[in-house]
Amino acid sequence: MISQLFVLSQRGDNIVFRDYRGEVPKGSAEIFFRKVKFWKGDEPEEAPPVFNVDGVNYIHVKVAGLLFVATTRVNVSPSLVIELLQRIARVIKDYLGVLNEDSLRKNFVLVYELLDEAIDFGYPQTTSTEVLKSYVFNEPIVIDAARLPPLGPAAMFMQGSKRMPGTAVTKSVVANEPGGRKREEIFVDIIEKISVTFSSSGYILTSEIDGTIQMKSYLTGNPEIRLALNEDLSIGRSGGGSVYDYSSSAGGGIVVLDDCNFHESVHLDSFDSDRTLTLVPPDGEFSVMNYRMTQEFKPPFRINALVEEAGSSKAEVILKIRADFPSSATANTISVQMPLPTYTTRVSFELEAGAVGQTTDFKEGSRKFEWCLKKIVGGSDHTLRAKLTFSQESHGNITREAGPVSMNFTIPMYNASRLQVRYLQIAKKSKTYNPYRWVRYVTQANSYVARL
């Protein structure tokens, strides 16, 4: 099992270091960091999450800019260790409200106590915040960032790492509010990450939704909760065949998930009959359900890119994006990137008339340009013209050396899969018991790409 667990900052500083078995030499953190930093010499290349140096296996994950690392000498299950590291990060976040270098340093005694209860002799014991509460006695010292209003605007979805958006709430599960009483509330977030690849002629080559229903409960007494999903939800794709048969998807239609899995606290007794999940939510943040869908769906953005050569060493790029979602929703923090031929020397941009909150940038180092838009209202169109100047004659194959166009965005209160929470029922303790219930949807780009 794991021998040591440590948390390093981005600069390689040791923030937390716990040795469970004393079989790996002390310098392991430095060896690890040097290896990760110079994985491929000077080239910036990410090290794989699992590798072996001199008989010591190093397994790591990146969470919120921190490196969570475990070492071992035996043939462990690497997925167990990776899951464990991620879970440890989540438990710490549950306790501290926010996870960063500062909060870890301020609470190191608590963190060590958590690590001792969660792992014994390298074997994971429990990583449930709920269970840990009865064994852990230190109180978190909540740092300022944790006192953000619990329900900020859309910025709330920007928490956590880029890949795994943490839910909005940066409030410790265990610490009491300054006022003394805890607010009774529960958050349910339906987070969907969508991946779409458009061919050069605008067809959809691949499309996929990775969704998760995340819950974070601040309810006292752990009441039972019923969560009802679409009644017509069906699971399991029926064979291959016409996966991209658009004729059938025009209207409502049923939601078909390829596969899904559930948190261990979820009872599925009535799931087959009426698509409701029953659970007693443990404290802390957790995924009630993860799902994956390749059923055709309407991509929220259409990307149209046109490259025209203008003379031997000049070209013009016209990028058009159309927001294909209802005008009631608004996407924010949109960025569109396009790699350019290596011999591009200058780019001049031309934004549409009356453009607000749009910026453009030619990144010479990485030879690509970036177009950022603060927000896009559903149903609208936006266009960018970029004139490229080359240092040499292009060989007539600019399209092969430029692109693909990739896009990042977040659309709050919109989900592409049409998976819905019909209702969220909390077992009542008394007539006056009426906790706050927040059900929120958000769609994010994962790999959203249009080829040239």
Place this chain on the structure above:
Amino acid sequence: MSGHDSKYFSTTKKGEIPELKEELNSQYKDKKKDAVKKVIAAMTVGKDVSSLFADVVNCMQTENLELKKLVYLYLINYAKSQPDLAILAVNTFVKDSQDPNPLIRALAVRTMGCIRVDKITEYLCDPLQRCLKDDDPYVRKTAAICVAKLYDINAELVEDRGFLETLRDLISDNNPMVVANAVAALAEIQENNTGPVFEITSHTLSKLLTALNECTEWGQVFILDALSRYKAADAREAENIVERVTPRLQHANCAVVLSAVKMILLQMELITSPDVVRNLCKKMAPPLVTLLSAEPEIQYVALRNINLIVQKRPTILAHEIKVFFCKYNDPIYVKMEKLEIMIKLASDRNIDQVLLEFKEYATEVDVDFVRKAVRAIGRCAIKLERAAERCISVLLELIKIKVNYVVQEAIIVIKDIFRRYPNTYESIIATLCESLDTLDEPEAKASMIWIIGEYAERIDNADELLESFLESFPEEPALVQLQLLTATVKLFLKKPTEGPQQMIQVVLNNATVETDNPDLRDRAYIYWRLLSTDPEAAKDVVLAEKPVISDDSNQLDPSLLDELLANIATLSSVYHKPPEAFVSRAKLATPKPDDDEEPDAAEAGYSESSPSRVVNGAPAPSGSSPVSHTSTSQAAPVPPTATPATAAPVPDLLGDLIGLDNAIVPADTAPTTAPSLPPLPVLLPKATGQGLQISGQLLQRDGQIFYALLFENNSQTVLDGFMIQFNKNTFGLAAAGALQVPQLAPGASCSTLLPMVLFQNLSPGPPSSLLQVAVKNNQQPVWYFNDKILLQVLFTEDGGLDRPEFLEAWKTLPDANEISKDLQNSVIHNVDATTKHLLAHNIFTVAKRNNANKDIIYLSAKLPRGITFLVELTSVIGVPGVKCAVKTSNPEMASLFFETMESLLK
């Protein structure tokens, strides 16, 4: 208090430590607690606060759990450096282990187990015994893990005090958390123990499968991993197990899913019904694909595992190739793995889609990824005959973009395509030649030169093209020089005109006189002799038709693949290496206490058999082993003009030449020619040997005993002057000749068979299988390592007896010479297969009979010097546990014999 004061004065100024000391001894609880926190804070940033040991331990007696935990944290850290003071804490520990609060009881036993001080472990036993039977499950589960901790410190103590039995009892505990920890502890102890500690019977199996449903996710992984060692008796049982495990595939925890997949794959081996297998494959696909929606780190582990799974069972994911298409924001390590799997899943049905993807990837930014994508196109061409043409047209399109590294990579793969489909696609050579001057990487250059040489008759200006390379011959890397040499010879044989004749003179001169590279020089000499003795023979050899290569798609050797599949969901399946290749427990690597004596014994051994001492820089062995640099100086004086005189007979040369040619031309296909022998066990890991790794195993071939050895030089220096010596041992095994290991450059390796003789340096005392080996070289200290002598390599071919002889011999030996043992880990699945297997190791079957569902086999075997073993094996087919009774004139050898049988009947 005066003591306290004196210490106070001993520091020159009032610093942090004295201040903390004062606070630790404060009467106020809060102040005490704050002080301990400050101490811990100092400890974690690496300050030495061990001088406060006594003061911190004084804070231990408190009801405040928060404070107690802090003190314990401190103790774990410093007990090792202050063992005498640690004893002070023992009383409190023992008291705490009987506290009415279960949290305190558990905390005490957990912490004591972490303090690796011998004196403390003695006191740990009684509290541990109590806690293992505690009423509270939290205490029991903590105690279960503590047994593993104690075993790590003092294995004997655990066995003597009967903790293993108690641990086994806990498997039936009513709390799943306790069961899971007991399983984890037993599995770990088993791993470090050769005896049967944790056997999974059908009874434990059903208990554990039940516990599986109630455990935490982590417990589920422990149980699934432990159960994967269980071999089901038949298909029906296997199906039952699979049915109980399948729901785990729906778990949100990826580790649970992968461990369940492993379990199902293992049981599937036994399931015969194709319907059931097909159904299981169908069930496994969605959860495996879902793993790819997890974080990239999980994806990476999943992809490495899927890579193995699709090699064994390609149908599982045959229709899912789209999920392996790369996303633009995938980390590079994920993209690389996805490419591998795409190649494996590529078929005539999906190749168009796949090629479209590869083409796209080939224009991305990351150079390594682009190269791999280009190579992938070539591999698909080699794999799918019907798609080859489409693949090639994509490659040509990519060449036209004129991105340097894309062109070079394309040329490398096109060379392989030519070898796979000879006389089919040569029309594209002209296009390739256009890019000639942009090549600057050795492998691409070598490939292009190979193409020019191979098709010299079709390329009008082949001589001009080659000549352009010749100018820089001395500066080229060895790889290119070798290809230039061969290509020029080919050109000359195909077009024996004036130009090529001049060229060949230049090349041969360059490659013999001007070079230090023995490979190049030797090859040049062979060509030279061949051309000067018999040009027709040279044609037959050099222009011989090449064997058609096939796609290896990085396929693993089947036996390695099976071993890796049995290790799905472990690090082994991520590295694609068997566990023994990278697992080296620290315990094994640390020097043993008796190491001090060993050098003497080994030194004595050296002088005893000094005749076999190897002379430094001895000539490398002849044959196909790598040519060593030491031979350079010896061969150099031979002048080129003398060649005809010393020319060896042509046929011998041909043998070598073909070997060389085949080994070097298809640079990409080397893995297919790798030996199919199972890897030798590592005896000296590179971590211990300063980069030198030695693997080896004794074996018998045609009645002669050999020591198969593999030396791998992973260090940064050239190693030479290898010698080997064996310490005295029970059978007097010693080297029969000198160790034939040439100079090893960094990164080089050499395998050798060392002939061995018996009865050279016998050690007195009770028989033991221990073989102590010493290896030295000129650059490093002497390395000592231990191997095992298994009797099976010693048994002679004349050990067979017929029934009357057997009975006679059995009767004449006194009953006291009969010894029997239950080999609990052994199992006989099939009598005929087993007897055949044993016969291969010179253990001869005398008779077989079946009695009340038990099979009894009588066997005989003989060691040199007439030590005969008469054996009776009793077992139930397919059920673990074989009773082995042995009667022999040397009963003290019986234990060695049992060890041997156990290894043979695994």
